[in-house]
Amino acid sequence: MSLRHAVLGLLSESPASGYDLMKLFNASLTSVWPATQSQVYGELNKLTTAGLVEVAAHGPRGRKEYAITDDGLAELRHWLTEVAPTGPQRHDGLLRVFFLGILTPLEAQSYLLTQAETAARAHTAYEQIDRTAEWDDEMISVYGRIALEYGLRMSTTMEEWARWAADEVTSAKARKAGELARAQRGRERPEQDEQPAGERHSGD
Amino acid sequence: MSLRHAVLGLLSESPASGYDLMKLFNASLTSVWPATQSQVYGELNKLTTAGLVEVAAHGPRGRKEYAITDDGLAELRHWLTEVAPTGPQRHDGLLRVFFLGILTPLEAQSYLLTQAETAARAHTAYEQIDRTAEWDDEMISVYGRIALEYGLRMSTTMEEWARWAADEVTSAKARKAGELARAQRGRERPEQDEQPAGERHSGD
DNA sequence: CTTATCATGTAATCCGTTACATGATTGC
DNA sequence: GCAATCATGTAACGGATTACATGATAAG
Incomplete structure (x- = not known):
């Protein structure tokens, strides 16, 4: 379930669109948690439904800028402090x-x-x-x-x-x-x- | 596609049933390539269809003892020598x-x-x-x-x-x-x- | 005879990958 | 006007996880 938390984590630093998030994934998270464009857009919709993020602003070209909600931040904190990491699995x-x-x-x-x-x-x-x-x-x-x-x-x-x-x-x-x-x-x-x-x- | 090669690899050491393979996975491969029972049985059937393994013997309780074929060994060698590993991905x-x-x-x-x-x-x-x-x-x-x-x-x-x-x-x-x-x-x-x-x- | 172990399978669901599809805006 | 970039989405497929289902046999 960590794609969700990767997205929440990035949004906790600053609001971003799906497109922005993809750039961030490719720039800094490729080696720890790679994600594809399909996944990110899909996850953003799921997170919105779950109330963990929200569309904070609409921009040109249908851009949706997402921001983390209080519930989202609580979920992120919970994951960071309470959920035990599993470490790398397949090598x-x-x-x-x-x-x-x-x-x-x-x-x-x-x-x-x-x-x-x-x-x-x-x-x-x-x-x-x-x-x-x-x-x-x-x-x-x-x-x-x-x-x-x-x-x-x-x-x-x-x-x-x-x-x-x-x-x-x-x-x-x-x-x-x-x-x-x-x-x-x-x-x-x-x-x-x-x-x-x-x-x-x-x-x- | 590495579950396939993990199974081939284990069978290259000695013939085994799906049940045996599960024990081997849990004993020695848990930390590099975990696999579930469903996966192993499913993969054995796929491998049999592909001709990379064969049922070498039937035992009690419907036990099927699988052995690697020449094609299977060739595939394993190919994977070991020609296919570049990707390294651990998600952490x-x-x-x-x-x-x-x-x-x-x-x-x-x-x-x-x-x-x-x-x-x-x-x-x-x-x-x-x-x-x-x-x-x-x-x-x-x-x-x-x-x-x-x-x-x-x-x-x-x-x-x-x-x-x-x-x-x-x-x-x-x-x-x-x-x-x-x-x-x-x-x-x-x-x-x-x-x-x-x-x-x-x-x-x- | 009952329990533990051996033994194989299926179904549902989710996650990840690849490919395809579409359109708006900016810069030249 | 045209190309590059920005921007979002869907569909198909395969791999992984969990749960369920079933039965044979060896050991006590």
């Missing part, structure tokens, strides 16, 4: 990690290093925003800066983790090669030292 | 941060410190898993360990960030109080005692 990049075992170690490493680069690029983008934005001492921007810092720290951790993980794959490969060598020495029917591409791991 | 905990300005600084701090505690508890839970799980040297568990490390590192970063953020709120409050005092005195008198614990790292 398809990490989901893939669980299944990297079906790839060759080299392919798996390549995947992890790509992840590292993606994180590094994200970090650079956040730094860019940090430099570009004017961080005046207003309360509003204190929290904007805090959210940005989250992005900066998370992308750093992500990159470090991915590089470490790629390295772990190397170590594991080495360990496995060692085991194979030992097994070869111990038995009479040695196998090839490289596994082609179709090796299954059903022997557990 | 309602961070979304709230953007709107903490409508709360009092104390309420905002309380929110951030609760986030820190949640992260700390998550970290402890991951450590518990780390200690409990048997990390044999199989390839499968290499990647399980890597995914767990992600959780460990991210929860640490999250906790540190939240504590830092709570601190920032204090500094901002202090700055604002300072401004008010200066405005009251009505004269210019620059002071240098502020900024208690605010170590910056993106040196500007």
Whole structure:
């Protein structure tokens, strides 16, 4: 139910039209709560019916400027203080990690290093925003800066983790090669030292 | 479209029934790709129609044991190697941060410190898993360990960030109080005692 | 024989995505 | 006049959530 609260939150800063809100979503909330135009207009109508926002002014081209109501502000406060956040839920990049075992170690490493680069690029983008934005001492921007810092720290951790993980794959490969060598020495029917591409791991 | 790939991924490790898969989802994939029972059973039927999995055996109580097909494995490999991950998209905990300005600084701090505690508890839970799980040297568990490390590192970063953020709120409050005092005195008198614990790292 | 577990499914509803449709006003 | 921008909406589709429905079998 958080699209509703994202809209209420933006309107708590200043009145805006659906069109304005879309710009705000794309400018500042893309990475935490993306929304499409359909969604925003639909939600504004629902919020109006529920009495949490109201049309404060009509402008040219059928523009409707929405403002948050007292009920809306109460709902926003309630959400901020009483409703427990759930945290990020789905992460398809990490989901893939669980299944990297079906790839060759080299392919798996390549995947992890790509992840590292993606994180590094994200970090650079956040730094860019940090430099570009004017961080005046207003309360509003204190929290904007805090959210940005989250992005900066998370992308750093992500990159470090991915590089470490790629390295772990190397170590594991080495360990496995060692085991194979030992097994070869111990038995009479040695196998090839490289596994082609179709090796299954059903022997557990 | 990643539910499909989560199911394929689990079936690539061993054949399983829908019931088994649900246990696996709840045991190991809850935090990266949660799925409900309806979804899993529905997806298995779709996957069977698409020829990516097949019913390998029938058991008691109408149990259907599914196995991944060659086409399914090819699809899984394709997804792992060719399809770019999108990363986590929605984060309602961070979304709230953007709107903490409508709360009092104390309420905002309380929110951030609760986030820190949640992260700390998550970290402890991951450590518990780390200690409990048997990390044999199989390839499968290499990647399980890597995914767990992600959780460990991210929860640490999250906790540190939240504590830092709570601190920032204090500094901002202090700055604002300072401004008010200066405005009251009505004269210019620059002071240098502020900024208690605010170590910056993106040196500007 | 009764309960817990195993096992599969359907229906309703909501949320999110993509695409389509339409029109008013401003600036050149 | 024409293009860019401003501005709002609807329709179709698929994914996710919740609730409901049903029954078989193993264990006590």
